[in-house]
Structures are given as structure tokens and as C-alpha cells.
Amino acid sequence: MLILGLSAMASCSDYLEEDVISAIGNDYLNTPKGLNDGINAAYSTMRLWYGTERGTNFTEFGTDLLTNGADGSWKFMNTYTNQFDSQNGHVRELWDGLYTGINTCNAVLDRSLDITGVNAQTLAQRRAEAKFIRAHHYFLLVQLFGGVDLQLSETKVPTKQVSRASVAQIYAAIIQDLTEAIPDLEAKNKSADYGRATRPAAEHLLGRVYITKGTSEAADPSDFAKAEPLLQSVINNYGFILLPDFANVHAFGNEMNNEVVYAIQYTRDPLTNGGGNNSHVFYLMEYDVQPGMQRDTENGRPFKRYKSTNYTLNTIFADRVNDSRYKKTFVDHFKSNKPGTYNTTFDKSKATVTFAQGDTTIWLPGYNMSAAERAKKPYQVMTPEMYTERIFPSLKKHLDPGRVDRTQFEGGRDYIAMRLADTYLLLAEAQFRQGKIADATANINKVRRRAAFSGKEAAMEITAAQLTFDFITEERGRELMGEQTRWLDLKRWGILIDRVKMYNPEGAPNIQAYHALRPIPQNQIDRAEGEASGFPQNPGY
Structure with missing residues (x-):
């Protein structure tokens, strides 16, 4: 074993001695191509929030519209238990990632002042884009956390000199960035x-x-x-x-409308898609174990994480005669992709059901029906009284049938x-x-x-x-x-606590006034000079 170990060490020595040649030098950002690549890198940090697990958990969980389904992951963000604390992975990832994006914007803005070889219009536009992204990130931070560290120039070396600016100071910086950016951005509905x-x-x-x-x-x-x-x-x-x-706004393949x-x-390229757009998985019921059904790309990978509250179904979408949005927001039927004869599961008005390919297997009418009426249907009828944490109306806005297989999480x-x-x-x-x-x-x-x-x-x-x-x-x-949008809307309206208590039975017992802000990540507090005294935690956490 000793001889084999020594042989392995010898065989690895060439790898240990290789020079790293792929690192980008510090001066790269001072070049025209570096400027463009820098702003593209800043754009990539938008993917930390939109269509991600963390972004959807921060905005959809713990509201009046959605509560938790059967999925065990991150339920504490809906139930507001003490598991939602400063060690929360979503909080840490979002905080660190947004500040990475902010510092990239700062670097672009600082270094672009001395760049040559870029025409004035393009340079002004790239600087405006950096201000747009920086403002966007600070807007998220101030809504979620209140006053945060305000950095408007590039941080080139690690520092523990940080502090919490006031909410008014953060908003002033956001407004200045966007006001300055607007004249230099492309005045069209889609960028070239x-x-x-x-x-x-x-x-x-x-x-x-x-x-x-x-x-x-x-x-x-x-x-x-x-x-x-x-x-x-x-x-x-x-x-x-x-x-x-309305249905075409989120129709698959019509995203550039x-x-x-x-x-x-x-993108569909795994090399450039990062973690992908994951929103397709979270709002779906457990259709794939029901008679006549199996998981496929068209109906999605059902995480069963977000379930509509009764308030959503009975009040928000009460009008289904004039308003098409219930019909066009939720899945109301499934078609068989696994033909055969099966025992029924939730609809016991009949003992068995038999399906050919493409037959309707489940219908969700949105209202209760008698067993006698349901028995006349050759498929299972799922009425509101049958909804559970596993079976409920699925949201279809984010479905992604373009994924390469039925388990792929990284949507495109x-x-x-x-x-x-x-x-x-x-x-x-x-x-x-x-x-x-x-x-x-x-x-x-x-x-x-x-x-x-x-x-x-x-x-x-x-x-x-x-x-x-x-x-x-x-x-x-x-x-x-x-x-x-929902959590941020409820928070800015000042009704988050009341609405959760009224309409979200899982969140109601634990939510308190301090939950209108999220916890500062512990790693940020630890790396500040003075730690908790230098960068105080939000009250309650």
C-alpha cells in the first residue's frame, strides 16, 4: 500500500506543477472587451433571483395566496418558524450573490472612466446598464433587509469596514442610479x-x-x-x-412577446445556463402517481411545494364566468400518457377507470359535485373538498416542456x-x-x-x-x-402580517411583526468589524 501511495503521488506531480493559464488578469476590465464582459457578468447575477428556488421561496411562500404543499423543503419560509434564521442558505446565497453583482457594476463604472477604444454612445449605454443592475440589486436588498451596506465604488481588497446605511440613503442611491441611467439606455421595447x-x-x-x-x-x-x-x-x-x-403571455415559446x-x-445550453429557470417545478400537484399518468416533460416535474390557499381559489379567482384568468392560470385536466385500467385513488364514485392514450384522466372543475354526478364521468373528478397537500390545482404559467428529460431541474x-x-x-x-x-x-x-x-x-x-x-x-x-411579486407587495402595503394571519393557516400561528424583514446572514455579521455591534442583526432573529 505504501508503494502504491508513493506511485500515485509521483504520477500526480505533473498536475500539481502545472501553471494556471485561464485566470483573467486585473487589467482585463480596463479593455473594451473587458468592459463588455464585465457588464455581461453583472447581468448573470439577475439569475440569482428570477426563476430560482430562492427567489420563488422569498416571494411566494408565506403569503396570502400560496401556502405549502407536501414538499418538505423550505417549509419554514411559509410557516415562519425559528428555522428561518441567520444561517438560512437562501439568505446567504442571495446576499453574497447580489453584492458580487453590485461590485461588478462598481468595477465597470469606476474603470470605464479611463477606457479608450469604445465609442461614446456605447460607453454611456454600458455605464447606464451597470447603474440599472446596481439599482435593481439594492432595491431587492432594501425591501428584504432594510438598511444594508451601501457600496458605490469598487472593493478591490477584502475589508471588514462595513455598516448599515439608512433606508433613506439606499433609496436615494437607487433613484440616482436609475435617473442617470434612463437617458442613456436604448429607447425601445427590445434592445437590439x-x-x-x-x-x-x-x-x-x-x-x-x-x-x-x-x-x-x-x-x-x-x-x-x-x-x-x-x-x-x-x-x-x-x-x-x-x-x-391572457393565456399567451406565458405560453411556452412566446417569451419574447x-x-x-x-x-x-x-438557455438550453448547460454550459451557460447556470442553475437554470427552476420555476416550472414548484407549483405542480402530484399528478404522476395517479391512474393513467406518469411523469413527462409536458406536465412537469411536480415538487408539490406551493399550494393555493382557499382565499386564492374562493376569493381571488371567484369569478370564473367573466374572468378567464382562473381557466388560463391553473391546470384543469390531465390526459393519459400511461393507458390501462386502474383502481381509483381520490374519486371513489367509481371503483376503476380505463384509459386509452390521450383520454382525460383527471378533471378539476373547481367546484364540488355529488358522487352520483361524478360517477357519470369516465375519469376521476377532483373537486375542492378533495384537495390535499399532494393534489390541488397546478399553476401552469411556468411549465417548460422544452426540457431534455422529465427530471431536468435546470429549465431554459x-x-x-x-x-x-x-x-x-x-x-x-x-x-x-x-x-x-x-x-x-x-x-x-x-x-x-x-x-x-x-x-x-x-x-x-x-x-x-x-x-x-x-x-x-x-x-x-x-x-x-x-x-x-406577492410577498414584496404585501410587505410594501404594510399588510403582510394581517393577510398571512387571515388567509394562510400554516403561516398564521407563528408570523410576527418582525417577519416583514428577512434575517441578515450570519456570515455577513461575522465578517464585519465588531461583528454584531458593527453590523446589527434585524430585530427578532
Whole structure:
């Protein structure tokens, strides 16, 4: 064994002595190509949030719309138990990753001042893109954590000199970045180099920033008025449209449609896709063990993580006669991909069911039916009284049948981060806050008319008297279900705690006021000078 060990050490010596030749030198960022690659690297940090497990857990779990299904992973983010603490992996990964992106932007901005060989317009645009990304990241951080470390120049060597800036200081930096970026970004609905930030994307983001700031401790009476023209500009000036059919907004293969204001790019190439867009797995019920069914790429890999609350199904999507969004948001039937005769599982109105390929195996009508009525159907009928943590209406917005096999986690669909319907709803909210009820109602109605079943457009319109704050919160739920907005919306409205207590039975017992902020990761506190005294933890954690 000793001889074999010595032989192995000798055989490895050549590898140990090899020179590393792939590292990028410090001066690379000072070149035109380095500038471009640097900003591309900063864009890649958007993938930390959109379409990821951490991003969806942070925004969908622990809200009024979604509670936990049977999946055991990360349930504490919905139930608000003390497992959600400063050692949380999602918190650490997001914090570190966003600051990596921020420092990359800082490096691009600092070094671009001395770059030669880049035309003035391109240089201004790249600098504007860096400011857009930096503002975006700080906006996430301030919403989730409150005051954080504010770094606006490149950190070149490790340092323990960090501190928590005020919320007002963070918002001032965000607003300055976006205000400066807007004039130099491409003034079109899609960049010539698709995926880059554009002027309307920055205007949409800044409009949301002002609306969020307007309900924060840094609020200014003019915040909602400042949001209004920015959001109106996105609607009026760039050729975006509400697609005629709500179902097409998230239709597979239609990610680059004319409602998309900004999207995060993913790919089918495993070498460049990072962890991929994972949102396709989290909202799906356990269809794959039911009679006549097996897992496939079309119906998805069902994690059973997020289950709609009764409030979502019975209140948010109560109107299923005029409003098409329940029908077009949830899966209401499955077709057999495993023919045969089976004993029934949840629908005991019949003993067995027999399916040929493509036959309906499960129908979810969305309302209860008598056993006698269900018995007439040649398939299982799943009514609301049968819903459990394993079987429930699946969300279909993020399904990704383009995956290479039925187990692949790393999806390749672009993630729609901003779209025009959201712009309309944000604009309506800004107008409502200013008392412009007629204008707000008109903008809400534009979204609602598009959501109507054909011929039901007039029935979907509301009057100014019907437009209340609660209506706005519910309309955002109907339109943006599963699009990584809900927790942030509830937090900025100041109703997170109340709504979870009212509508999320799993989260209700433990949620407290301090849960409106997330815990600072322990590794950040540990690497600060003075540790907890130098970088204090958020209260309650």
C-alpha cells in the first residue's frame, strides 16, 4: 500500500506543477472587451433571483395566496418558524450573490472612466446598464433587509469596514442610479442585443421604486406623483401592448412577446445556463402517481411545494364566468400518457377507470359535485373538498416542456420580470394613492378587459365606486399569481402580517411583526468589524 501511495503521488506531480493559464488578469476590465464582459457578468447575477428556488421561496411562500404543499423543503419560509434564521442558505446565497453583482457594476463604472477604444454612445449605454443592475440589486436588498451596506465604488481588497446605511440613503442611491441611467439606455421595447436593460425597463423599475418608497419609512409625499409619469411613459412611448389573450403571455415559446418589458435570459445550453429557470417545478400537484399518468416533460416535474390557499381559489379567482384568468392560470385536466385500467385513488364514485392514450384522466372543475354526478364521468373528478397537500390545482404559467428529460431541474425558458399589465396596475395604484380614482379605474379596466372571456369585456369593467385598496390588492393577485411579486407587495402595503394571519393557516400561528424583514446572514455579521455591534442583526432573529 505504501508503494502504491508513493506511485500515485509521483504520477500526480505533473498536475500539481502545472501553471494556471485561464485566470483573467486585473487589467482585463480596463479593455473594451473587458468592459463588455464585465457588464455581461453583472447581468448573470439577475439569475440569482428570477426563476430560482430562492427567489420563488422569498416571494411566494408565506403569503396570502400560496401556502405549502407536501414538499418538505423550505417549509419554514411559509410557516415562519425559528428555522428561518441567520444561517438560512437562501439568505446567504442571495446576499453574497447580489453584492458580487453590485461590485461588478462598481468595477465597470469606476474603470470605464479611463477606457479608450469604445465609442461614446456605447460607453454611456454600458455605464447606464451597470447603474440599472446596481439599482435593481439594492432595491431587492432594501425591501428584504432594510438598511444594508451601501457600496458605490469598487472593493478591490477584502475589508471588514462595513455598516448599515439608512433606508433613506439606499433609496436615494437607487433613484440616482436609475435617473442617470434612463437617458442613456436604448429607447425601445427590445434592445437590439436582446436581454440588455432598456429605457422602458428602467422607467418601470423606477416607477415601482417610488411606489414602494412611498409606503416605507423613507416616504416622501411626492413619491406617487413621481411614479406616475414614468409608468405612463412605458405604456405610451415604446409600442408595448397587452396581448389579446391572457393565456399567451406565458405560453411556452412566446417569451419574447410584445407585453414583456424586461426578461431574464436562460438557455438550453448547460454550459451557460447556470442553475437554470427552476420555476416550472414548484407549483405542480402530484399528478404522476395517479391512474393513467406518469411523469413527462409536458406536465412537469411536480415538487408539490406551493399550494393555493382557499382565499386564492374562493376569493381571488371567484369569478370564473367573466374572468378567464382562473381557466388560463391553473391546470384543469390531465390526459393519459400511461393507458390501462386502474383502481381509483381520490374519486371513489367509481371503483376503476380505463384509459386509452390521450383520454382525460383527471378533471378539476373547481367546484364540488355529488358522487352520483361524478360517477357519470369516465375519469376521476377532483373537486375542492378533495384537495390535499399532494393534489390541488397546478399553476401552469411556468411549465417548460422544452426540457431534455422529465427530471431536468435546470429549465431554459426566459423569465418575464416586468410586463405591461404590471405597469398598468402599478400606474393605477400610484393614481389611486393620489386620489385620481377615475384615472386609476380606467387603467385597471384595461387589464380586466383583456382578461375577459370573449364577449364578457363589459361585465369585467368596474366603476370608480368599486375601486378600493382591497380591490387593487386582489387584482394584482389575479393578474400576477406566481410571478415573484406577492410577498414584496404585501410587505410594501404594510399588510403582510394581517393577510398571512387571515388567509394562510400554516403561516398564521407563528408570523410576527418582525417577519416583514428577512434575517441578515450570519456570515455577513461575522465578517464585519465588531461583528454584531458593527453590523446589527434585524430585530427578532
